[in-house]
Amino acid sequence: MQKISVLLPKPFSxxxxxxxxxxxxxxxxxxxxxxxxxxxxxxxxxxxxxxxxEKIKPVQTVxxxxxxxxxxxxxxxxxxxxxxxxxxxxxxxxxxxDDIDKKSKKPLVFDKPDLSPSSFxxxxxxxxxxxxxxxxxxxxxxxxxxxxxxxKTEVYFEAVAEALRQNHQVLVLLPEITLxxxxxxxxxxxFKVKPACWHCGLTPKVRRDTWQAALSGQxxxxxxxxSALFLPYADLGLIVVDxxxxxxxxxxxxxxxxxxxxxxxxxFLGRVPIVLASATxxxxxxxxxxxxxxxTVQLPERIVQASLPERHVIDMRSKEKQKGYLSPLLIExxxxxxxxxxxxxxxxxxxxxxxxxxxxxxxxxIKCPNCSVLLTEHRxxxxxxxxxxxxxxxxxxxxxxxxEKNSFISCGPGVEKLEEEVSRxxxxxxxxxxxSDTVSKPEQFEKIINRLMNNETxxxxxxxxxxxxxxxxxxxxxxVIDADFGLxxxxxxxxxxxxxxxxxxxxxxxxxxxxxxxxxxxxxxxxGVIKAIQxxxxxxxxxxEIEARRLLxxxxxxxxxxxxxxxxxxERVQKTALTVMEKAPFLKGVEFLGPVQAPLYQLxxxxxxxxxxKSDKKTPLQKIIRSWLDACRFPSDVSVKVDIDPxxxx
Ligand code: ADP
Ligand code: ZN
Numbered sequence: 116m117q118k119i120s121v122l123l124p125k126p127f128s129x130x131x132x133x134x135x136x137x138x139x140x141x142x143x144x145x146x147x148x149x150x151x152x153x154x155x156x157x158x159x160x161x162x163x164x165x166x167x168x169e170k171i172k173p174v175q176t177v178x179x180x181x182x183x184x185x186x187x188x189x190x191x192x193x194x195x196x197x198x199x200x201x202x203x204x205x206x207x208x209x210x211x212x213d214d215i216d217k218k219s220k221k222p223l224v225f226d227k228p229d230l231s232p233s234s235f236x237x238x239x240x241x242x243x244x245x246x247x248x249x250x251x252x253x254x255x256x257x258x259x260x261x262x263x264x265x266x267k268t269e270v271y272f273e274a275v276a277e278a279l280r281q282n283h284q285v286l287v288l289l290p291e292i293t294l295x296x297x298x299x300x301x302x303x304x305x306f307k308v309k310p311a312c313w314h315c316g317l318t319p320k321v322r323r324d325t326w327q328a329a330l331s332g333q334x335x336x337x338x339x340x341x342s343a344l345f346l347p348y349a350d351l352g353l354i355v356v357d358x359x360x361x362x363x364x365x366x367x368x369x370x371x372x373x374x375x376x377x378x379x380x381x382x383f384l385g386r387v388p389i390v391l392a393s394a395t396x397x398x399x400x401x402x403x404x405x406x407x408x409x410x411t412v413q414l415p416e417r418i419v420q421a422s423l424p425e426r427h428v429i430d431m432r433s434k435e436k437q438k439g440y441l442s443p444l445l446i447e448x449x450x451x452x453x454x455x456x457x458x459x460x461x462x463x464x465x466x467x468x469x470x471x472x473x474x475x476x477x478x479x480x481i482k483c484p485n486c487s488v489l490l491t492e493h494r495x496x497x498x499x500x501x502x503x504x505x506x507x508x509x510x511x512x513x514x515x516x517x518x519e520k521n522s523f524i525s526c527g528p529g530v531e532k533l534e535e536e537v538s539r540x541x542x543x544x545x546x547x548x549x550x551s552d553t554v555s556k557p558e559q560f561e562k563i564i565n566r567l568m569n570n571e572t573x574x575x576x577x578x579x580x581x582x583x584x585x586x587x588x589x590x591x592x593x594x595v596i597d598a599d600f601g602l603x604x605x606x607x608x609x610x611x612x613x614x615x616x617x618x619x620x621x622x623x624x625x626x627x628x629x630x631x632x633x634x635x636x637x638x639x640x641x642x643g644v645i646k647a648i649q650x651x652x653x654x655x656x657x658x659x660e661i662e663a664r665r666l667l668x669x670x671x672x673x674x675x676x677x678x679x680x681x682x683x684x685x686e687r688v689q690k691t692a693l694t695v696m697e698k699a700p701f702l703k704g705v706e707f708l709g710p711v712q713a714p715l716y717q718l719x720x721x722x723x724x725x726x727x728x729k730s731d732k733k734t735p736l737q738k739i740i741r742s743w744l745d746a747c748r749f750p751s752d753v754s755v756k757v758d759i760d761p762x763x764x765x
Contacts, residue, residue, distance in 0.1 A: 283352020
């Protein structure tokens with residue numbers, strides 16, 4: 116009998132077991148754990164010698180699966196230690212399936228991609244980019260920086276083809292929202308097969324087949340949302356992170372991590388190249404290029420040489436008397452578009468009818484009982500809804516505070532209200548609304564896209580779901596209803612995100628030979644972000660943003676971490692946060708701020724306090740936080756979450 120360490124997808128993580136023979140690290144096993152039988156992985160950690168012999172149980176089964184490769188085990192260790200979470204929690208992300216060794220009766224087949232040369236005639240710029248990407252060897256990060264429509268996808272497909280020729284697997288990460296049939300059919304055109312897909316909508320069987328195929332190496336190309344990073348690839352030779360700036364790469368629930376950053380780590384550990392593609396790179400990535408850590412290739416020109424849409428900034432402050440949300444200039448442009456049988460996209464990043472319902476008798480606003488936010492009115496469904504916890508009530512007719520009847524007025528815009536206004540102004544127009552409330556399935560989304568392509572739609576109204584991905588040749592007018600939406604609040608990345616979103620939306624018009632116009636409605640036309648958008652001047656925006664962060668020593672020039680304490684009992688949460696803060700170490704170059712009530716003080720019925728830690732770049736922040744928190748005790752009814760490099764400051 117041998118003692119071995121087994122990593123389990125549990126908070127206790129590593130446990131000691133007896134094995135009949137020496138088992139190689141990475142071997143998948145089934146072991147008893149309490150009353151359960153649990154799947155785990157033999158881990159490289161030395162066994163805990165002082166663990167009482169009589170308590171050690173034997174391994175139940177050694178699973179007939181390939182071993183989890185060493186690089187993947189290192190990756191799991193790395194992710195846990197960087198993000199300050201348990202190894203078991205990370206393993207759980209790597210084992211997101213039931214019956215892991217079960218063989219399906221009809222397993223999914225992953226055909227070999229066709230690797231004959233691309234049928235495209237690449238431009239000189241594209242050729243250069245292909246050349247750089249296909250010659251990357253070892254750990255090499257390349258930013259593929261090109262405007263929308265410049266052919267980035269076709270170009271990175273060539274890097275994919277090259278890695279496949281060398282018999283490696285390839286991972287392409289996409290924001291879930293862009294993992295559409297449009298992307299998949301592009302892939303299929305190039306490689307004549309479907310890639311393996313990994314996202315939250317898969318059935319258990321497909322998940323298991325795909326997971327096994329990643330481990331066996333049968334799946335050659337895997338495309339997926341951020342969680343695909345944790346599949347146990349047999350031999351990963353290239354990673355592509357498309358839309359690398361997208362904030363959905365940051366996972367906020369469970370293990371908090373930045374998938375783009377972890378993808379770079381994964382490629383470092385595997386000594387393989389990685390491509391980060393974007394038309395609006397993140398400040399972090401851009402700085403890495405400036406400092407020479409990443410290389411870059413640029414595609415500054417669109418393939419279809421259309422004239423760029425003209426960008427008009429509309430100052431809404433001077434429109435006091437105007438009733439609706441659409442300015443006369445935008446209305447006029449929409450009118451013209453309809454006359455010319457062209458299409459309009461109106462962008463408003465607010466779901467529902469109105470973000471607030473206000474009693475005009477007493478001033479009461481309808482709040483969520485579980486969260487520190489107002490409920491959003493969804494008039495079509497007749498409900499008020501919390502966008503954080505999904506708490507829902509019927510739209511009240513009587514004010515719960517003053518008892519006044521029918522006293523509520525809807526304040527602020529939402530896509531439903533905008534739709535009302537648009538149908539009033541254009542009674543004959545065919546209007547389509549796209550938000551996560553109206554479109555929940557990919558098929559629904561596709562139908563809407565098809566209607567648009569077939570010119571069965573005149574006006575499309577939507578949230579950020581519409582910002583990227585598709586190419587609508589007949590779309591000539593884009594209206595941004597509330598460009599200031601994202602700028603408020605103290606979020607570090609508010610400007611960056613707004614710039615990226617507005618840049619993407621603005622680029623939607625005039626993608627073909629027809630001239631496009633973008634109208635940006637704002638109450639702060641002097642704002643740097645709006646100015647940069649108006650002038651289509653990314654460099655100006657980037658330089659200003661980088662300078663501001665450098666001055667404030669904010670990421671990437673300094674480091675941030677957040678600790679959020681939450682629980683149902685308000686005083687307990689506050690007390691825990693205070694006690695932890697008292698134990699904070701005194702260190703040069705590290706600031707501990709708080710504890711304060713989090714901006715979203717109540718969330719899903721829990722109260723939240725926050726400590727922010729700010730340090731210079733060289734400080735080993737994780738080490739400091741770990742030893743600090745290890746010395747603290749936490750009551751079981753207060754949960755503590757560490758967020759390294761936080762994105763959300765709520
Ligand atoms: P991006 O990813 O930069 O937005 P895409 O790769 O989607 O750009 O390319 C935009 C469009 O141009 C696609 O329809 C693509 O098939 C087409 N395209 C790309 N490169 C070429 C080329 N060399 N010749 C012809 N069409 C191309
Ligand atoms: Zn709520």
